[in-house]
Amino acid sequence: MKATKLEWDESILKKYNVSGPRYTSYPTALEFSGDYQLEDYVSCIESIDKDKSLSLYIHIPFCQNICYYCACNKVITKDHSKSERYVSNLIKEIKMVAAKSPAKVLRQIHWGGGTPTFLLMEQIAAIMETIRESFIVPDESSTEISIEVDPRALRIEDIKTLAHMGFNRMSMGVQDFDPDVQKSINRIQPYEMTRDMVVEARKYGFQSINLDLIYGLPLQTRETFKDTLEKVIEISPDRISVFNYAHLPHRFKPQRRIIAAQLPSPSVKLSIFEYIIETLQKDGYLYIGMDHFAKPDDELAIAQQNNCLHRNFQGYTTHEEYELIGVGVSSIGSMNGQYHQNVRDLEDYYEALDAGRLPSWRGVGMTFDDKVRKKVIFDLICHFETNKKEVEQEFDINFDSYFSKELSLLDEFKNDGLLTEDEVALKVTGKGRLLIRNICMMFDAYLNELQVTTSFSKVI
Known part of the structure; x- marks a missing residue:
């Protein structure tokens, strides 16, 4: 194409x-129902074709700070000891799912959240070790192992550690570099911090780096976002995701802390979006779809050119539609023409696994x-x-x-x-x-x- x-x-x-x-x-997830029972999920896993390749999504719900715009399922805490129980139960779930699945070859592993790098490096290593013991993970050069990173919750020296664990792709939240906008959304993240993380990731061989931006946030104007976009282009990520901020305070409690009067008007928001498109295309980025742009030599762009681009709960993906297993609280999977979601509450998650049950909540068969x-x-x-x-x-x-x-x-x-x-x-x-x-x-x-x-x- x-x-x-x-x-x-x-x-x-x-x-x-x-x-x-x-x-x-x-x-869509709105059609997921509690009528879809644990037995349905177990049967679905057990009937996966053994020759099928798998994708594994790992959800880490913890964040040490709350970003007011965020609509993700998360647990805000600065107490890192709270992750110990979660990690032990996550390891238990991975082993249970792997034991039930006839298919064993993992071609994609994606860590999302929350903030996956809230965990200690030792905890991430323990989970990765469990994955490799429970599944077959081919050589890292042919397996996508990606992680969502918050530069505020990661030491720069830990990039090397992640690379040695096999991580080879990274997505990093930025949203906006303007100090006033950052203050309004409670996310202080200096440009230099982000830039240095990307440089370090390049140094240790990360193959594809994505930066997330959001337009429509409080105090944003076309001029302020121009400065942000110039800095992003200077960093030169392989992919850029530019999301439209959806102000839905009736659904997402943290958004109630955003001052609605400071949100850009529809015309200003449209002007910002127009500038984003003009600038990124002028700089050589290709529009992949939805909110995603990529350099012409990035895997997403190549997959789209070759008519083999796909889409799942992590967004656009570059390989065939693998059977997707989701582990962790609130995670979603897609297997055998069925969708499945885990329970959203931590205590429900722990209770199920302590009782030896997979923490299934709802789903739907197609x-x-x-x-x-x-x-x-x-x-x-x-x-x-x-x-x-x-x-x-x-x-x-x-x-x-x-x-x-x-x-x-x-x-x-x-x-x-x-x-x-x-x-x-x-x-x-x-x-x-x-x-x-x-x-x-x-x-x-x-x-x-x-x-x-x-x-x-x-x-x-």
Whole structure:
């Protein structure tokens, strides 16, 4: 697939700027149900094809400071002894899951949170040792082992330690380098601290480094964000994720500490986003999709060019859709056409594992219709097109008949120049790529007006 530059059309963006899912799964997590029982989860693990490759997600919920914008499931504490019980139970869960899974080869390992580097290096090493004892982890050069890093919670000398453990990819939260913005969100993180961490990671062979930014935070303006973006480009990460801040204080308690009057207006926010796109594309970054940009030689960009980009709960991923096992409190997995999530509360997590049970909470099994729609949605969100003939062959349907309602809903998108359609494919134009979530929503059988207005962030 040839890289296509984004086309900015402010009137179109304003017209379609509604709330919608990010489609890290389909059905989305809103459809997960407690009707999905522990027995369903155990059966799902036990029936994984032994020849399948696996991906493992490890959730570490602890953070030593609260960032007011954050919507993640986390535990705020400066008491590092609180992680001891968690680590011992996490090790127990990893062993239990591995014992039940016929498949053993791990091709991807991702640590997220919270703040994974809240843990001591010895604790991270113990978990990695358990993983290697419980699964087969091929040579690090062919296995992605990534970790989300908070520079405020990691000594620079620990980068070398992480590299020696096999970590080869890193994602680092920045959000904004402006001191006033940092103060307003309770995240003080000097530019030099971030820069030095990236330099050290390069020194020890980390293959891909991502920096996270957020636009729409308090006190941000186009001018202040210009300074942040210049510093980010100077650091030169392989990937840059630029997230739209969703102010949902009714859902996320920490956001109540943000002064709403200090949030940028919709027009200022749009101006910041326009500047981000112009600057990153001018500097050679390619737009991957959603909020993600990457250098042309990065794995994400290459995978998209080769039509083998995929998406899961960690965002875009570069390999085939491995069976994804999630461990740790609130973690989510995807296996055998089923989604599963662990309990969200620490005490519930400990209670289950102390009783010798996997800490299952809820999930959902995919219907035939779900699988068809997921194929179309993920094709669009990863490659900005879906091939009708491929869908028809895979699912033995007639695309135009099956999606007659959806195709009629897309007429307005086509009239506005966001999408083209012929007998073979639906293709998103350069002008439509920023609104890919809107296009995908037309194929979502579960969406209703209440969900859209109360449960999801704005697309821009």
